[in-house]
Amino acid sequence: xxxxxxxxxxxxxxxxxxxxxxxxxxxxxxxxxxxxxxxxxxxxxxxxxxxxxxxxxxxxxxxxxxxxxxxxxxxxxxxxxxxxxxxxxxxxxxxxxxxxxxxx
Amino acid sequence: xxxxxxxxxxxxxxxxxxxxxxxxxxxxxxxxxxxxxxxxxxxxxxxxxxxxxxxxxxxxxxxxxxxxxxxxxxxxxxxxxxxxxxxxxxxxxxxxxxxxxxxxxxxxxxxxxxxxxxxxxxxxxxxxxxxxxxxxxxxxxxxxxxxxxxxxxxxxxxxxxxxxxxxxxxxxxxxxxxxxxxxxxxxxxxxxxxxxxxxxxxxxxxxxxxxxxxxxxxxxxxxxxxxxxxxxxxxxxxxxxxxxxxxxxxxxxxxxxxxxxxxxxxxxxxxxxxxxxxxxxxxxxxxxxxxxxxxxxxxxxxxxxxxxxxxxxxxxxxxxxxxxxxxxxxxxxxxxxxxxxxxxxxxxxxxxxxxxxxxxxxxxxxxxxxxxxxxxxxxxxxxxxxxxxxxxxxxxxxxxxxxxxxxxxxxxxxxxxxxxxxxxxxxxxxxxxxxxxxxxxxxxxxxxxxxxxxxxxxxxxxxxxxxxxxxxxxxxxxxxxxxxxxxxxxxxxxxxxxxxxxxxxxxxxxxxxxxxxxxxxxxxxxxxxxxxxxxxxxxxxxxxxxxxxxxxxxxxxxxxxxxxxxxxxxxxxxxxxxxxxxxxxxxxxxxxxxxxxxxxxxxxxxxxxxxxxxxxxxxxxxxxxxxxxxxxxxxxxxxxxxxxxxxxxxxxxxxxxxxxxxxxxxxxxxxxxxxxxxxxxxxxxxxxxxxxxxxxxxxxxxxxxxxxxxxxxxxxxxxxxxxxxxxxxxxxxxxxxxxxxxxxxxxxxxxxxxxxxxxxxxxxxxxxxxxxxxxxxxxxxxxxxxxxxxxxxxxxxxxxxxxxxxxx
Numbered sequence: 001x002x003x004x005x006x007x008x009x010x011x012x013x014x015x016x017x018x019x020x021x022x023x024x025x026x027x028x029x030x031x032x033x034x035x036x037x038x039x040x041x042x043x044x045x046x047x048x049x050x051x052x053x054x055x056x057x058x059x060x061x062x063x064x065x066x067x068x069x070x071x072x073x074x075x076x077x078x079x080x081x082x083x084x085x086x087x088x089x090x091x092x093x094x095x096x097x098x099x100x101x102x103x104x
Numbered sequence: 105x106x107x108x109x110x111x112x113x114x115x116x117x118x119x120x121x122x123x124x125x126x127x128x129x130x131x132x133x134x135x136x137x138x139x140x141x142x143x144x145x146x147x148x149x150x151x152x153x154x155x156x157x158x159x160x161x162x163x164x165x166x167x168x169x170x171x172x173x174x175x176x177x178x179x180x181x182x183x184x185x186x187x188x189x190x191x192x193x194x195x196x197x198x199x200x201x202x203x204x205x206x207x208x209x210x211x212x213x214x215x216x217x218x219x220x221x222x223x224x225x226x227x228x229x230x231x232x233x234x235x236x237x238x239x240x241x242x243x244x245x246x247x248x249x250x251x252x253x254x255x256x257x258x259x260x261x262x263x264x265x266x267x268x269x270x271x272x273x274x275x276x277x278x279x280x281x282x283x284x285x286x287x288x289x290x291x292x293x294x295x296x297x298x299x300x301x302x303x304x305x306x307x308x309x310x311x312x313x314x315x316x317x318x319x320x321x322x323x324x325x326x327x328x329x330x331x332x333x334x335x336x337x338x339x340x341x342x343x344x345x346x347x348x349x350x351x352x353x354x355x356x357x358x359x360x361x362x363x364x365x366x367x368x369x370x371x372x373x374x375x376x377x378x379x380x381x382x383x384x385x386x387x388x389x390x391x392x393x394x395x396x397x398x399x400x401x402x403x404x405x406x407x408x409x410x411x412x413x414x415x416x417x418x419x420x421x422x423x424x425x426x427x428x429x430x431x432x433x434x435x436x437x438x439x440x441x442x443x444x445x446x447x448x449x450x451x452x453x454x455x456x457x458x459x460x461x462x463x464x465x466x467x468x469x470x471x472x473x474x475x476x477x478x479x480x481x482x483x484x485x486x487x488x489x490x491x492x493x494x495x496x497x498x499x500x501x502x503x504x505x506x507x508x509x510x511x512x513x514x515x516x517x518x519x520x521x522x523x524x525x526x527x528x529x530x531x532x533x534x535x536x537x538x539x540x541x542x543x544x545x546x547x548x549x550x551x552x553x554x555x556x557x558x559x560x561x562x563x564x565x566x567x568x569x570x571x572x573x574x575x576x577x578x579x580x581x582x583x584x585x586x587x588x589x590x591x592x593x594x595x596x597x598x599x600x601x602x603x604x605x606x607x608x609x610x611x612x613x614x615x616x617x618x619x620x621x622x623x624x625x626x627x628x629x630x631x632x633x634x635x636x637x638x639x640x641x642x643x644x645x646x647x648x649x650x651x652x653x654x655x656x657x658x659x660x661x662x663x664x665x666x667x668x669x670x671x672x673x674x675x676x677x678x679x680x681x682x683x684x685x686x687x688x689x690x691x692x693x694x695x696x697x698x699x700x701x702x703x704x705x706x707x708x709x710x711x712x713x714x715x716x717x718x719x720x721x722x723x724x725x726x727x728x729x730x731x732x733x734x735x736x737x738x739x740x741x742x743x744x745x746x747x748x749x750x751x752x753x754x755x756x757x758x759x760x761x762x763x764x765x766x767x768x769x770x771x772x773x774x775x776x777x778x779x780x781x782x783x784x785x786x787x788x789x790x791x792x793x794x795x796x797x798x799x800x801x802x803x804x805x806x807x808x809x810x811x812x813x814x815x816x817x818x819x820x821x822x823x824x825x826x827x828x829x830x831x832x833x834x835x836x837x838x839x840x841x842x843x844x845x846x847x848x849x850x851x852x853x854x855x856x857x858x859x860x861x862x863x864x865x866x867x868x869x870x871x872x873x874x875x876x877x878x879x880x881x882x883x884x885x886x887x888x889x890x891x892x893x894x895x896x897x898x899x900x901x902x903x904x905x906x907x908x909x910x911x912x
Contacts, residue, residue: 014652016653056653057652
């Protein structure tokens with residue numbers, strides 16, 4: 001069952017940036033691309049758990065701030081040759097407001 | 105739109121490298137068909153010697169598997185030789201009747217071994233050393249026969265001889281010249297090489313002209329020479345050179361002259377047809393080493409992609425011999441032509457020989473035997489045509505470039521065992537690097553870094569990794585050019601980017617990317633921080649600083665730690681603090697339950713383990729300015745107590761340190777910048793290993809630049825001596841400003857000086873008083889009105905939401 005939770009206005013997330021959403025299940029990074037697409041990933045790099053939300057966002061990827069693994073915002077997978085994957089969450093924008101599907 | 109058709113004739117390393125480069129920049133432009141006359145997919149030809157020597161298998165050296173071709177929708181025809189090209193109808197015909205239409209064609213037909221035109225060359229057991237088939241023949245013959253003769257004492261011949269010896273044969277190398285590898289080595293080194301190879305059990309016949317190959321029942325039994333002597337042979341390998349394969353091109357009416365003639369864009373006389381690899385004659389030269397082929401591939405791909413910017417201007421090549429246990433390197437013109445000087449080091453007993461050939465203040469050639477540690481460095485100096493007078497007196501002793509920490513003090517890759525750790529950051533040992541190079545077909549330092557992680561963190565072991573790569577690849581290795589693209593998003597190098605920004609007055613990253621034709625919509629984590637720095641340093645107060653293009657530390661003005669917490673280091677100008685400051689720091693540490701309070705190497709206090717959401721409150725409570733301990737910026741000015749207290753002090757170093765730190769506060773730079781001021785030559789502030797180190801003497805101040813105490817310890821070099829503290833600030837400010845304006849992003853001052861030379865720095869700072877003052881003024885202008893980032897953020901929380909977490 002989907003449980004859409006209102007997060008923040010889209011304008012509160014900088015373009016090519018992110019915000020951290022603290023949930024009972026842990027931190028989720030919500031990212032905004034240059035063309036205003038929004039993605040949500042578990043805020044933990046598959047490498048050594050670095051907070052992905054703090055990385056540099058480019059295209060539809062984020063570079064982890066700890067060791068620069070490149071993680072796809074679309075499917076949470078690490079760019080080759082690194083191997084690993086972090087969880088993705090559903091996210092949507094309606095009337096300029098960002099909603100996150102937080103699994104219960 | 106219908107895709108264009110690209111037909112590639114030749115499924116070898118040059119052709120497929122071009123296809124790979126093409127797919128990187130224009131993956132959807134062509135429907136690609138590849139023809140190869142060998143039955144295998146593309147393999148790493150330069151690894152045939154290790155296969156022959158039993159160190160590798162055929163499967164290990166496959167570069168592109170059949171699955172790879174399928175994945176990229178490439179139609180692959182193996183075992184099919186193209187017999188005819190109809191350029192009017194634009195169709196290629198294979199010998200078996202297969203046809204392929206093309207809009208563009210790439211000829212990469214390679215070369216064949218030159219077979220001496222002597223009687224008996226057609227006998228069974230007389231072969232070249234070119235492909236998997238030849239290697240199979242050698243290995244099979246070694247199982248049943250004893251005597252092998254290799255004709256040709258060049259690189260290929262010696263590698264073949266070494267492999268056959270390992271396969272158990274008695275091997276004689278016949279060579280027409282007076283010493284081995286006469287195109288790569290001078291006589292001294294050639295004789296040393298011969299001695300080492302004889303110790304491995306090889307025999308040599310020098311200055312011998314082969315007249316005839318003797319046979320019986322259609323199979324080789326011996327070799328006869330012009331002087332009438334004969335030796336027995338069950339296998340003869342001809343390794344006397346290669347000939348470009350251009351018969352196909354010639355038959356299609358394409359202009360050839362001992363190779364397929366191409367221009368600097370790798371285009372043949374038919375504009376639809378390009379050519380790369382050993383089959384081409386570029387400016388009259390055909391190359392038989394892999395490094396030039398890759399350079400050609402890169403250029404050719406940009407033109408095939410309709411992105412025509414690259415030019416191939418020929419290659420200077422270097423050579424290494426892939427025979428285990430023999431260290432040999434040669435590059436350029438080592439024969440010593442008119443007006444050339446030589447620096448020679450020769451230890452006959454120790455088995456070391458080094459010769460550098462110098463002309464007009466530049467290295468033009470080098471031969472190294474026994475110790476090739478500095479081969480790539482010399483080669484780089486040679487290729488870049490760098491003046492060497494500043495380093496001439498210690499040139500022969502090498503760059504000493506290999507990291508001194510993290511790999512047990514090793515500086516020679518060859519003396520390391522497979523189990524020894526090369527990269528201390530990522531725990532990568534030598535064996536795994538060698539394995540990755542061989543089995544994954546790696547050719548560049550960047551590829552090795554990416555695949556193995558060795559050298560990808562602090563970089564101190566890069567020199568070792570480079571040596572391992574060079575000795576594993578042999579002639580296939582080309583050191584990276586010192587001028588390279590900022591990243592894969594563009595072909596502009598750092599200097600070109602800076603020039604463009606200045607010339608077109610770009611003031612924002614999107615404008616700069618658009619103007620310079622960036623290939624990606626918004627760059628990557630490598631180019632964006634560099635662009636951001638270049639913009640703000642070129643156009644202070646005008647260019648837009650983009651926080652999203654800064655690394656997290658500079659975005660939030662704190663240093664991220666492994667667990668995602670931050671560290672907070674307030675400024676303590678000159679390392680001087682007060683009881684009041686200390687009390688405040690103690691209170692803050694208590695209030696926010698800071699897990700660790702530590703004194704830093706830069707004479708200040710670090711509060712570690714702070715949560716991001718506490719940063720603003722903490723800064724407000726601290727009410728001290730940011731120490732920029734996290735930035736590519738001015739860090740600290742380390743000082744000793746100086747003449748105020750010290751009985752030896754000659755100058756007030758503490759006060760000058762405070763003044764410098766205040767004068768240059770808030771300054772962004774290509775990398776971190778550290779200063780130190782000592783009050784006497786005892787140098788308690790360690791001025792000798794700082795970007796700018798100042799040492800007080802009785803009559804004034806000495807200024808040293810380009811020191812570094814980090815990954816690789818570098819001693820700062822003397823710049824000048826001045827009388828007053830004001831002069832120190834002006835001179836060092838001008839130095840830093842020119843570094844800010846001209847160094848590449850992520851260059852420390854030492855790297856920048858290494859490239860431009862200390863003479864250049866002296867010219868700008870010492871000989872040009874007007875220029876110095878102007879540079880200092882530009883720095884002061886850039887810093888004008890700069891404010892403390894902590895206070896600004898703590899007082900304007902609303903505009904800095906990134907510090908707050910959204911809780912649901």
